[in-house]
Amino acid sequence: MNRYLRPALSMPRIYLYRNPVDFRKSYRGLAAIVEQELEHNPFDGGLYAFTNRRRDKIKLLFWEDNGFVLYYKALAEEKFRWPRAEDEVMPLTGEQINWLLDGYDISLMKGHRKLHYEATF
Secondary structure, three states, X not given: OOOOOOOOOOOOOEEEEOOOOOOOOOHHHHHHHHHHHOOOOOOOOOEEXXXXXXXXXXXXXXXXXXXXXEEEEEOOOOOOOOOOOOOOEEEEXXXXXXXXXXXXXXXXXXXXXXXXXXXXX
């Protein structure tokens, strides 16, 4: 299955905010967290990942040239495996943020191998 609305593997700056946030916050509220709590510039091209208290939703915030892009994913039944809140923010690679969206535990920092078979033997 193709995943078209996903962060690019080559994204240079991706940050995971470890503490849960109130998901009533819009892009403005999330950008304020980036600016005030993390002391980052939300307009510098970084992608920021947030989760809710139940860990069943993710919002990704990204500034793209002339406006914010807000990506939202809500799981139907499971929970995201979010790292513990030892530090406020955790840098990720494009591959790791996609693993997180797929349900992998990124605190292990590795995903499962994708297997492709042509035959059963």
